[in-house]
Amino acid sequence: MKRLPARPLSLLVLIALTIVGMILNETGQLESLKGLTLRLTTPLQVRLATLTSGLSDLTQAAQDLRELRQRNEELEAENARLTIENVRLAEDRAENERLRALLNFTQVNPDYDYKGAEVRARVIGRDPSNFQCYLIVNVGSEQGIAHRMPVVTDRGLVGRISEVGPNWSKVLLIIDPSSLVNALIQTTRATGLVRGQIGGDLLMDMIPQKDTVNKGDIVLTSGMGSNFPKGLVIGQVVEVHQRDIEMFQRAIVRPTVDFDHLEDVLIITNFQPLSVETPEPAATAEP
Amino acid sequence: MRWNIISLYITIPLLAAIALIQSTALPYVVILGVKPELMLMVIVSWSLLRGAEEGMVWALIGGVGLDLLSGAPFGTMTVALLVASFLSGLGESTVFRTHIILPLVTVLVASVVYDLVILVVLALAGRPVAWLDSVVHVVLPSALVNTLLMPLAFWPLQWLHRRTGPEEIHW
Numbered sequence: 001m002k003r004l005p006a007r008p009l010s011l012l013v014l015i016a017l018t019i020v021g022m023i024l025n026e027t028g029q030l031e032s033l034k035g036l037t038l039r040l041t042t043p044l045q046v047r048l049a050t051l052t053s054g055l056s057d058l059t060q061a062a063q064d065l066r067e068l069r070q071r072n073e074e075l076e077a078e079n080a081r082l083t084i085e086n087v088r089l090a091e092d093r094a095e096n097e098r099l100r101a102l103l104n105f106t107q108v109n110p111d112y113d114y115k116g117a118e119v120r121a122r123v124i125g126r127d128p129s130n131f132q133c134y135l136i137v138n139v140g141s142e143q144g145i146a147h148r149m150p151v152v153t154d155r156g157l158v159g160r161i162s163e164v165g166p167n168w169s170k171v172l173l174i175i176d177p178s179s180l181v182n183a184l185i186q187t188t189r190a191t192g193l194v195r196g197q198i199g200g201d202l203l204m205d206m207i208p209q210k211d212t213v214n215k216g217d218i219v220l221t222s223g224m225g226s227n228f229p230k231g232l233v234i235g236q237v238v239e240v241h242q243r244d245i246e247m248f249q250r251a252i253v254r255p256t257v258d259f260d261h262l263e264d265v266l267i268i269t270n271f272q273p274l275s276v277e278t279p280e281p282a283a284t285a286e287p
Numbered sequence: 288m289r290w291n292i293i294s295l296y297i298t299i300p301l302l303a304a305i306a307l308i309q310s311t312a313l314p315y316v317v318i319l320g321v322k323p324e325l326m327l328m329v330i331v332s333w334s335l336l337r338g339a340e341e342g343m344v345w346a347l348i349g350g351v352g353l354d355l356l357s358g359a360p361f362g363t364m365t366v367a368l369l370v371a372s373f374l375s376g377l378g379e380s381t382v383f384r385t386h387i388i389l390p391l392v393t394v395l396v397a398s399v400v401y402d403l404v405i406l407v408v409l410a411l412a413g414r415p416v417a418w419l420d421s422v423v424h425v426v427l428p429s430a431l432v433n434t435l436l437m438p439l440a441f442w443p444l445q446w447l448h449r450r451t452g453p454e455e456i457h458w
Contacts, residue, residue: 126314127357128306130321130425131405134358162358170358178414198420199320260317 101154133176140167150268156233156256182224188212202253306352319428328440331375336448339376346372360412367404371397390441398430
């Protein structure tokens with residue numbers, strides 16, 4: 001008789017043992033052995049499970065960290081982008097409000113042509129001297145700007161063009177000591193001459209003694225002398241100097257325009273000032 | 288004269304930048320009601336460090352830069368800076384010229400002279416000048432502000448002077 005090879009025999013034996021074990025398990029003969037085995041292995045399992053779990057957590061943490069770092073970078077980039085966008089939107093909103101105010105001004109005063117100009121103070125700037133009050137704006141003769149054109153904002157009179165270049169102009173502000181503007185008090189129609197003063201306030205001089213001037217009165221351009229259009233707001237009276245022994249009254253006027261924070265101005269391009277005017281600095285660079 | 292043509296490549300852009308800063312940024316830095324006069328501080332510092340001759344070249348270039356940006360008659364700032372530079376250059380020969388006290392005293396005097404020269408030129412040009420108001424509200428505060436801020440201009444220029452100037456013996 002031919003003998004079975006060793007390996008298949010081992011297989012058969014093992015299968016047979018397994019079948020026996022299955023039968024014993026089904027009949028409940030293995031319960032005590034199973035209980036003893038589990039009792040011995042459970043602590044080991046717990047430790048192993050803890051260790052495995054820890055390793056798993058560590059792996060997961062490393063993965064999370066990598067993802068969090070990446071996410072953080074994305075959020076930081078997003079935050080930077082939103083911050084920039086927010087700044088730009090805030091700037092746009094501020095510009096929108098300024099332009100809307102200027103638009104309202106042009107609608108209320110439709111008699112004049114306006115050429116929008118942006119004060120170039122942040123690029124070219126203001127007068128470097130402490131004695132002079134000029135601005136440089138970014139429009140000039142190429143944009144139709146000419147000498148002595150009035151410059152305004154929605155808040156009132158700014159000044160007039162004193163010097164014109166191809167694409168820039170200098171604006172003599174009404175707060176400059178060399179500026180003179182014919183003015184009147186809105187309520188009483190008292191006339192006078194407004195000149196700039198060191199310190200930024202305005203002095204309304206040459207007000208006849210018979211006229212009434214009160215603190216809080218609004219001062220407008222009178223249109224006399226034809227240097228400026230009539231009715232532009234100059235400022236508000238904050239102080240009145242009236243002495244009987246003097247021929248004229250004087251008033252300190254606070255300008256309505258905030259000259260320290262001018263960003264946009266309007267230039268009235270269709271106003272023709274008279275050629276003969278009160279003394280003012282000569283324009284030197286008009287093309 | 289220690290001046291050389293290579294220095295112009297540094298001087299002109301430097302002074303042009305200072306003129307632009309004085310015209311654009313410094314109007315927003317108002318102290319005691321006045322703007323700091325950076326160009327004056329620079330010219331005074333350089334005149335002290337290098338002498339009146341070189342200081343006046345700087346004054347000429349810087350003054351033209353300011354005049355181009357100013358509504359004052361052209362040349363007003365240049366004349367004022369030249370005078371201030373000349374006076375400051377007198378201090379060059381003193382042993383204290385690199386000590387901070389001398390620049391402070393010099394800029395105090397130079398600032399008053401500088402502003403008064405501007406007022407005189409404006410008056411000569413027919414501009415209305417309120418002398419008392421100008422002195423009280425501009426000239427004196429300006430001298431004080433320029434003096435207080437002088438170290439900010441002097442120290443960097445002192446460094447530049449040491450980098451570009453001749454060898455010196457320090458006592």
